[in-house]
Amino acid sequence: MKLLSSIDNPQDLRKLQRSDLDELARELREFIISIVAEHGGHLGASLGTVELTVALHYIYQTPNDLLVWDVGHQAYGHKILTERREQFHTNRKLHGLSGFPKRAESEYDTFGVGHSSTSISAALGMALADKLQKKQRQHVAVIGDAAMQAGMAFEALNHAGTAGTNLTVVLNDNCMSIDPSVGALNQFLKSSVDRYRSEPNRIYDQLERAFAGKPQPDSNLFEDLHFSYFGPIDGHDIELLNHVFEKTQQLEGPKLIHVITKKGKGYEPAETGNPTKWHAPGIFDAATGKVLKKEKPGEKAPKFQDVFGQSLVELAHQNEKLVGITPAMPTGSSLTFMMDEFPQRTFDVGIAEQHAVTLAAGMATQGLLPVVAIYSTFLQRAYDQLIHDVAIQNLKVIFCIDRAGLVGADGPTHHGAYDIAYSRCIPNLIIAAPRNEHELRNLLYTAQLDEVKQSFLIRYPRGRGSLIDWKNDFEKVEIGKGEILKDGERVAVLSIGTTSRLVEKALTETKHNPTHADMRFVKPLDTALIDDLAKDHKVFITVEDGAKKGGFGSAVAEYVAEHHPGIRVKILGIPDEVIEHGTQEELYSVIGSNPATIRTQIDNAFTP
Numbered sequence: 001m002k003l004l005s006s007i008d009n010p011q012d013l014r015k016l017q018r019s020d021l022d023e024l025a026r027e028l029r030e031f032i033i034s035i036v037a038e039h040g041g042h043l044g045a046s047l048g049t050v051e052l053t054v055a056l057h058y059i060y061q062t063p064n065d066l067l068v069w070d071v072g073h074q075a076y077g078h079k080i081l082t083e084r085r086e087q088f089h090t091n092r093k094l095h096g097l098s099g100f101p102k103r104a105e106s107e108y109d110t111f112g113v114g115h116s117s118t119s120i121s122a123a124l125g126m127a128l129a130d131k132l133q134k135k136q137r138q139h140v141a142v143i144g145d146a147a148m149q150a151g152m153a154f155e156a157l158n159h160a161g162t163a164g165t166n167l168t169v170v171l172n173d174n175c176m177s178i179d180p181s182v183g184a185l186n187q188f189l190k191s192s193v194d195r196y197r198s199e200p201n202r203i204y205d206q207l208e209r210a211f212a213g214k215p216q217p218d219s220n221l222f223e224d225l226h227f228s229y230f231g232p233i234d235g236h237d238i239e240l241l242n243h244v245f246e247k248t249q250q251l252e253g254p255k256l257i258h259v260i261t262k263k264g265k266g267y268e269p270a271e272t273g274n275p276t277k278w279h280a281p282g283i284f285d286a287a288t289g290k291v292l293k294k295e296k297p298g299e300k301a302p303k304f305q306d307v308f309g310q311s312l313v314e315l316a317h318q319n320e321k322l323v324g325i326t327p328a329m330p331t332g333s334s335l336t337f338m339m340d341e342f343p344q345r346t347f348d349v350g351i352a353e354q355h356a357v358t359l360a361a362g363m364a365t366q367g368l369l370p371v372v373a374i375y376s377t378f379l380q381r382a383y384d385q386l387i388h389d390v391a392i393q394n395l396k397v398i399f400c401i402d403r404a405g406l407v408g409a410d411g412p413t414h415h416g417a418y419d420i421a422y423s424r425c426i427p428n429l430i431i432a433a434p435r436n437e438h439e440l441r442n443l444l445y446t447a448q449l450d451e452v453k454q455s456f457l458i459r460y461p462r463g464r465g466s467l468i469d470w471k472n473d474f475e476k477v478e479i480g481k482g483e484i485l486k487d488g489e490r491v492a493v494l495s496i497g498t499t500s501r502l503v504e505k506a507l508t509e510t511k512h513n514p515t516h517a518d519m520r521f522v523k524p525l526d527t528a529l530i531d532d533l534a535k536d537h538k539v540f541i542t543v544e545d546g547a548k549k550g551g552f553g554s555a556v557a558e559y560v561a562e563h564h565p566g567i568r569v570k571i572l573g574i575p576d577e578v579i580e581h582g583t584q585e586e587l588y589s590v591i592g593s594n595p596a597t598i599r600t601q602i603d604n605a606f607t608p
């Protein structure tokens with residue numbers, strides 16, 4: 001690591017000879033592999049951008065020139081070359097570096113990311129701001145082929161094409177999302193790559209024409225949007241990248257440089273193995289590529305996503321109206337089970353959350369029963385579609401909202417903190433959260449029954465449930481009905497979803513005897529159960545893994561304030577602040593929703 005250890009920042013990098021850059025890239029790649037192998041994190045995407053990162057920081061005068069990464073899971077090399085090599089082993093850990101570019105972390109991180117397809121808008125905003133404020137510098141957005149599929153990216157291209165800036169978009173095309181890239185844009189990019197194979201010198205001709213002010217011989221989608229298009233070029237050839245960046249930054253107007261890279265590049269197991277697995281493989285033995293599983297199969301309860309995925313297949317056999325939709329997360333949400341069994345009835349629509357929800361609404365108008373499998377954090381992108389296209393028209397769509405609650409190492413951009421609060425205010429929605437795998441199956445079963453006429457949101461967390469024997473026979477759940485899990489006195493703990501596990505643990509530790517109710521539904525709220533509890537309890541403690549403001553506890557408090565004003569309600573949940581990254585366990589302790597704090601709250605409530 002001789003070269004890498006001599007570089008703290010891009011100024012050091014720019015002092016190197018061009019002939020040193022390949023060796024630097026080799027060292028940078030080795031460093032990323034060694035740290036991710038030991039500490040976990042995203043791997044494949046960052047290995048694919050090593051040469052691109054070196055060339056970008058070598059040619060552009062960062063941090064004065066503004067470099068915006070899309071999503072940010074491919075920016076490990078960028079972090080390491082921009083003053084964070086020494087701390088990189090703390091990546092994604094509590095109080096450590098963020099796994100994504102983050103403005104508060106470094107002046108080189110020009111824009112905070114985690115969600116995709118924001119880079120062109122953000123970089124264009126910066127370019128327009130500089131134009132108005134008469135600042136001369138370069139603005140570069142680096143966006144992946146899958147992120148480019150999103151509506152937002154195209155909204156930005158549409159604007160940039162006539163906005164009168166010199167924006168540069170680097171399209172990092174590795175033909176992969178987390179799962180294989182999908183759709184017509186993907187096919188268009190593939191066909192461009194095929195052309196590149198037969199015309200490796202095309203880029204020099206393109207540059208010559210651009211400098212001579214001559215039109216390119218053939219047009220393409222990006223040129224039609226007024227971008228000067230360059231490429232496709234080999235994104236692992238630093239010399240070529242340097243040349244193209246040096247040249248194109250002298251050209252006026254918006255430019256798109258189409259760069260071909262390989263996910264996992266330079267690490268044999270990741271380059272030749274399954275790229276989806278190597279997207280974020282967990283810890284592994286760097287020498288052999290063997291992923292080190294923390295537990296043996298069957299030893300632990302299944303992941304909620306798998307219970308969802310497998311249960312959906314069972315139900316799809318019984319109910320032919322069921323179809324599955326995912327916006328680019330088939331593996332993450334385990335819709336892959338349905339995809340394998342019913343390929344014609346399962347749709348990966350790419351990174352297109354808004355489209356996914358309205359597509360579902362459209363299908364629902366024609367008698368299908370769509371199940372949208374979506375992470376809580378990504379449903380935020382489709383909020384208007386949830387209201388305008390689903391709820392107002394009272395169309396029936398089942399939303400299986402995965403990664404609800406604090407997700408852990410991905411941090412604030414990915415926490416599923418807001419879905420209860422943002423969906424509770426929308427009419428025509430049923431909102432439920434299972435406390436375990438059986439409940440998840442039963443809620444899914446209930447949601448698809450014909451007698452249920454409204455859209456049904458089922459939220460569950462990242463990670464595993466609690467039941468090794470998870471496959472119960474489906475049972476109908478009464479809508480809006482909670483369940484007393486433990487009878488007690490004076491203090492009632494009302495939990496929603498898997499927070500009941502935390503409460504159960506707290507109950508084993510307190511000497512008091514509170515009641516514990518699993519409310520199961522945020523909406524409709526089981527007000528009959530609340531009325532009943534109000535008869536002989538003085539304090540309610542609500543526990544949720546969502547935002548306290550406007551969430552489940554708020555729903556209980558609103559009802560209690562109106563109907564049982566003598567009862568005190570204490571709300572536990574995610575406070576009104578940005579919760580950083582760490583393990584899920586650490587973060588629930590940070591916010592005061594771990595068994596110890598719940599127990600303290602119970603004890604306090606019993607103290608007169």
Ligand SMILES: Cc1ncc(C[n+]2csc(CCOP(=O)(O)OP(=O)(O)O)c2C)c(N)n1
Pocket residue numbers: 045071073074114115116117143144145146147148172174175176177178263327328329351378381
């Ligand atoms: C709005 C949004 N939806 C989904 C995701 C989940 N996600 C993270 S990375 C990724 C794939 C990105 O692929 P691409 O843009 O091609 O970048 P690559 O990993 O190939 O470099 C997806 C779907 C996200 N981060 N943001």
Ligand SMILES: CC(=O)[C@@H](O)[C@H](O)COP(=O)(O)O
Pocket residue numbers: 042071073114115178280332403407410462
């Ligand atoms: C970068 C991104 O958005 C995804 O890779 C995300 O980190 C996946 O998270 P899960 O591991 O919870 O699927």
Ligand SMILES: [Mg+2]
Pocket residue numbers: 144145146172173174175176177
């Ligand atoms: Mg890609």
